[in-house]
Amino acid sequence: MADPSSYRPKPGQIPDSPGVYRFRDEHRRVIYVGKAKSLRQRLANYFQDLAGLHPRTRSMVTTAASVEWTVVSTEVEALQLEYSWIKEYDPRFNVKYRDDKSYPYLAVTMNEEFPRVQVMRGHKKKGVRYFGPYAHAWAIRDTVDLLLRVFPVRTCSAGVFKNASRTGRPCLLGYIGKCSAPCVGRVSDEEHRELAEEFCDFMTGRTGTYLRRLEKQMMEAADEMEYERAARLRDDIEALKKAMEKNAVVLADATDADLIAVAEDELEAAVQIFHVRGGRVRGQRGWVTDKVEEITTGALVEHALQQLYGEETGDAVPKEVLVPALPDPLDPVQEWLTGRRGSNVSLRIPQRGDKRALMETVERNAQQALVLHKTKRASDLTTRSRALEEIADALDLDSAPLRIECYDISHLQGDDVVASMVVFEDGLQRKSEYRRFQIKGFEGQDDVRSMHEVITRRFKRYLAEKEKTGEWADGDNTLADTSSDPLTTTSPEALANGLKDDEGRPKRFAYPPQLVVVDGGQPQVAAAQRALDELGIDDIAVCGLAKRLEEVWLPGEDDPVVLPRTSEGLYLLQRVRDEAHRFAITYQRTKRAKRFRSSPLDDVPGLGETRKQALIKHFGSVKKLRSATIDQICEVPGIGRKTAETIAAALARAAPAAPAVNTATGEIMEDEESDTTAETSGEPVSAGAPDERRGQER
Numbered sequence: 021m022a023d024p025s026s027y028r029p030k031p032g033q034i035p036d037s038p039g040v041y042r043f044r045d046e047h048r049r050v051i052y053v054g055k056a057k058s059l060r061q062r063l064a065n066y067f068q069d070l071a072g073l074h075p076r077t078r079s080m081v082t083t084a085a086s087v088e089w090t091v092v093s094t095e096v097e098a099l100q101l102e103y104s105w106i107k108e109y110d111p112r113f114n115v116k117y118r119d120d121k122s123y124p125y126l127a128v129t130m131n132e133e134f135p136r137v138q139v140m141r142g143h144k145k146k147g148v149r150y151f152g153p154y155a156h157a158w159a160i161r162d163t164v165d166l167l168l169r170v171f172p173v174r175t176c177s178a179g180v181f182k183n184a185s186r187t188g189r190p191c192l193l194g195y196i197g198k199c200s201a202p203c204v205g206r207v208s209d210e211e212h213r214e215l216a217e218e219f220c221d222f223m224t225g226r227t228g229t230y231l232r233r234l235e236k237q238m239m240e241a242a243d244e245m246e247y248e249r250a251a252r253l254r255d256d257i258e259a260l261k262k263a264m265e266k267n268a269v270v271l272a273d274a275t276d277a278d279l280i281a282v283a284e285d286e287l288e289a290a291v292q293i294f295h296v297r298g299g300r301v302r303g304q305r306g307w308v309t310d311k312v313e314e315i316t317t318g319a320l321v322e323h324a325l326q327q328l329y330g331e332e333t334g335d336a337v338p339k340e341v342l343v344p345a346l347p348d349p350l351d352p353v354q355e356w357l358t359g360r361r362g363s364n365v366s367l368r369i370p371q372r373g374d375k376r377a378l379m380e381t382v383e384r385n386a387q388q389a390l391v392l393h394k395t396k397r398a399s400d401l402t403t404r405s406r407a408l409e410e411i412a413d414a415l416d417l418d419s420a421p422l423r424i425e426c427y428d429i430s431h432l433q434g435d436d437v438v439a440s441m442v443v444f445e446d447g448l449q450r451k452s453e454y455r456r457f458q459i460k461g462f463e464g465q466d467d468v469r470s471m472h473e474v475i476t477r478r479f480k481r482y483l484a485e486k487e488k489t490g491e492w493a494d495g496d497n498t499l500a501d502t503s504s505d506p507l508t509t510t511s512p513e514a515l516a517n518g519l520k521d522d523e524g525r526p527k528r529f530a531y532p533p534q535l536v537v538v539d540g541g542q543p544q545v546a547a548a549q550r551a552l553d554e555l556g557i558d559d560i561a562v563c564g565l566a567k568r569l570e571e572v573w574l575p576g577e578d579d580p581v582v583l584p585r586t587s588e589g590l591y592l593l594q595r596v597r598d599e600a601h602r603f604a605i606t607y608q609r610t611k612r613a614k615r616f617r618s619s620p621l622d623d624v625p626g627l628g629e630t631r632k633q634a635l636i637k638h639f640g641s642v643k644k645l646r647s648a649t650i651d652q653i654c655e656v657p658g659i660g661r662k663t664a665e666t667i668a669a670a671l672a673r674a675a676p677a678a679p680a681v682n683t684a685t686g687e688i689m690e691d692e693e694s695d696t697t698a699e700t701s702g703e704p705v706s707a708g709a710p711d712e713r714r715g716q717e718r
Contacts, residue, residue, distance in 0.1 A: 024081045028067045034060040039091040040101045042109075043084040047486075047531050050109035052080050055098040057349070059089050076311070080113040095352035096359075103326045115309050115323045125303075126151040126160045128173070128220055133209055134181070134202045135216035136174050137164055144331065151223045151302060166259045168198040170230070171219040174212065175199065224297055224335070231257060275299055277340040277375075278328070281382035282320050283390040284311070290390035291324050294382050297338075306389045322347035325367075329360050337361035342370045342379055403588055404447035410589030411535070414572065414581050417561055421535035422446055426596040427478075427548070428539040429459075429470045430604035435641045436611045439474040440604035443533070444596050456607045468547045471538055475551035482532055483555060532560060539597050541566035541580075542573050549575035565597045624663075624670045631658050635667070646671045 039059045043052040056062030066087075070078050092098050106114055127140035131147025139160050144150055164175065174181065176191055176199070184190050184203040194201035202212040222230055234257050241250035279294045288310055295303040307324065321343045329337050337360045346369060347353045357365040370376040408420035424444045431437040437460075443453035457477065459470050536552075538544045545564035552560060563581075564573040570590065571580035583590040620642065621632045638656045639645040645653070645667075653664035 024067055024070070024084070027084070027086045029063070029087065034063055034089070035091055036060045037091045038093070038095050038098045039089050040098050040105065041087060041089040042105065042111075043080065043113075044086045044088070045083055046085040049531055050105070050111050051083060052111050052113040053102055053105045053109065055095075055102040057095055057098075059091070063087065063089070076113070083113075095349065096355050099326070099352055099356050103330045106326075107330070115311070115315065115320070124160055126164065126223065128216055130213075130216065130220075134174050134212055136176070137168075137216075137219065138175060149220050150336075151220075165198075167219065167222065168193070169259045170234070170256045171215050171222065172198055172200040173216050173219050174202060176203075223302075275340060275375075276338045277342055278338050279342045279370075279375075279379055279382045280321060280324055280328075280344070281379060281386040282317055282324075282344055283383065283386035284317065284320065285390070288390065288394065289320050290386050290393060291320070292382050292386035292389060293324075293328065294378070294385075295338075296378075304385075306385070308389070308393045316348070317345040318347045321345055322353055325353060325357065329357060333360055334362060337365060339364070340366045340368075342375060343367065344369065344379070344383065404592075407588035407592040408447055410583070410587055411592065414583055414589060415535070415561055415563055415574065417534070419534070421533070421561070423531065423533040424535045424537060424596055425478075425533040426537040426539065426600040427471065427474055428597070428600040428604040429467045429474070430601075430608040432608065432612060432640075435643070436608055437470055438604060438608045438611060439470060440600050440607060441474070441478060442596065442600045442603055444592075444599075447592060449599065454603060456603065458611075467540060468543045471540070471544045472547040472551045475536070475538075475548045476555065479532075479552065479555050479557055483557075532557075534561065536560055536562045537593060537596055537600075538562070538564045539567070539600055540564050541571070545573045545575050563593075565593050567597070570594065620671050620673075621667070624667055627663070627667070631656075631663075634658060642671070 036058050038055075038057055040053065040055045041059060041063060042050050045051050054062065066073075066077070066081050070082070073081070090101065092101060124139050124141050125144075127138055128149040128151075129136045129138070129147070130149050131145070140148070140150070168175070172193075175193065176184070180191055181203050184194075184201075188204055190199065190201040190204050190206075193199035194204070194206070200207045200212055200215060202209060207215075218230070234253055238250050238253035238257065241247075241253060275296060276298065277296045279296065281292050283290045283292075288308065291307040291309070293305050293307075294301055295305075307327070309320075309323075311320075325341070325347070337357060339361075341357065346367065350367065354365065354367050357367060370379050405420075408422070411417070412420045422445060426442050426444075427439060429437065429439050437458075439457040439459060441455040441457070443450040445453075455478075457474050459473060536548060538548050541564055545562060548564075549562045552558070552562065562575055565571070566573060566580070569580075570585075571582055572590075572593065573580045583593075621627055621635065634656055635645055635653075636642070639648060650661065650664045650668055653659055653667055654661055659667070
């Protein structure tokens with residue numbers, strides 16, 4: 021725990037100007053970002069008597085080891101810079117709204133030659149029109165199914181579209197009239213794009229125009245006694261009306277507005293947003309956040325506005341935003357919203373009428389969301405805290421291990437040896453910190469040697485990056501006013517770059533764990549501890565979890581630590597270990613699949629997948645198959661002598677590629693660029709499941 025007075029700026033150093041400030045911990049990681057109309061007054065609030073601070077503010081200032089700031093000219097600039105830094109650094113103590121679920125959007129890919137209507141989740145993409153969010157994906161599909169009668173826009177995937185173009189035959193929707201089939205040239209790309217634009221116009225609330233136009237066409241068809249066309253238009257009108265009925269009118273004047281409501285207590289706050297377009301509720305979403313410090317409802321609203329509109333422009337920002345409390349000061353926020361939209365945005369509190377009644381509905385939703393969240397999370401928070409405390413007690417640690425890293429080795433009979441590193445922070449997965457390693461220095465089923473190599477490589481990186489960032493941390497922890505001197509304006513960024521590589525990406529191993537867990541028993545634990553000792557690292561605890569009896573092994577101990585089967589600490593260690601095993605084996609399978617796809621056996625005529633797999637299963641690897649004799653190859657079921665001779669000749673022609681060598685050092689290139697990557701996907705492994713492949717696939 022740091023003493024805030026140890027890094028408190030000297031009197032007169034902090035400018036009395038608008039700006040943005042950052043608190044960093046001892047590892048130079050940004051843990052809090054804030055903005056202020058007056059930096060001097062705002063920062064002074066953090067360096068008062070600790071007893072007078074909010075508990076979470078006290079935790080933040082005692083975790084921090086330095087503070088720095090950047091002066092800006094206006095409060096609007098401060099608002100923009102604060103949002104950018106929060107997105108960049110993801111500070112643990114900042115107000116971060118977490119979606120209570122992943123909301124689906126109705127998306128129209130206007131950035132493609134033939135726009136496609138589909139359900140999308142996740143980050144928004146440039147050039148795509150989004151509508152929603154919706155509570156359920158099936159609600160989107162029901163709406164789209166009704167609208168495709170009138171706006172037959174493409175909904176198929178790129179693969180289906182390409183296949184239809186190649187064969188000249190549309191998919192089923194093309195045959196039943198729910199797609200205009202641009203894939204086979206029934207409509208031109210201009211006509212199809214016009215259909216997509218009309219679809220978007222209808223979804224934005226411009227419904228009356230299309231209904232009146234269809235009704236007029238229906239009457240004209242009836243007058244001309246084209247009764248089949250009139251009946252089809254009548255059905256189209258009914259489909260549009262049915263789609264409109266799914267969203268009841270809540271504001272009679274066809275208003276475009278977003279309504280934001282907040283429900284809060286001393287520790288947490290829930291935010292609910294209703295998106296109203298054309299007087300109808302087109303989407304709803306909810307967020308939940310921890311309150312890091314004493315923060316007003318207006319400040320919560322300001323953070324919600326940043327989260328909601330920080331990456332939006334144009335019509336995505338409505339003309340009117342209704343809130344329960346106004347940010348203080350109001351003008352910078354309103355000016356920022358106006359800049360995002362490109363025209364005036366009204367930010368106000370509804371007082372009476374339909375808007376006030378709708379706001380009360382949103383507030384009820386926010387209150388219910390907070391109650392539901394607290395009900396779900398109460399046991400989770402308690403359980404995680406108890407698990408970390410049990411681990412600290414069992415391993416005799418000074419404090420609970422807030423960051424745990426776990427390592428596992430995976431291979432197939434000694435080939436394609438890889439390792440994984442997974443990270444849990446505060447008892448939760450931190451997938452952006454996951455890393456994976458290729459081990460190329462040697463082959464064979466030597467998990468102990470592999471573990472020593474991986475731990476060495478990981479913490480060599482940490483020490484190297486610590487040495488680079490140390491030169492920034494050794495000096496004065498504060499920054500003076502950098503707005504006027506062009507020679508010093510880059511100082512804040514230079515400090516930030518201490519935690520980035522040459523290409524501006526976050527460094528991979530910048531932060532150390534409090535606990536290293538290895539998948540294995542006493543030998544693997546000893547190898548990990550030896551690697552740390554060789555690097556001179558003595559402030560990181562090490563333990564291993566042996567899968568057979570779920571025993572916890574410590575370095576230098578002859579007997580394991582046995583935690584009760586009902587222990588929350590043991591359950592957390594099992595989850596960490598199983599996640600490391602899942603991540604490692606997924607990577608190993610991926611590498612093996614790539615090797616099989618590019619196998620020299622692919623060039624053997626008449627050799628199918630079944631016999632290729634039989635060969636690999638029999639010999640274990642292509643390398644061992646290459647060294648086998650023709651008689652040994654003939655022992656594989658289904659392989660005759662002639663085929664064996666063909667296989668041997670093909671393998672002889674395909675000589676193995678030489679490994680890349682560093683010409684400066686003569687060493688085999690290992691992990692400088694390609695050994696690590698963040699977690700992206702993988703099939704889950706159930707906690708505590710037996711390893712059915714041990715001895716074959718690790």
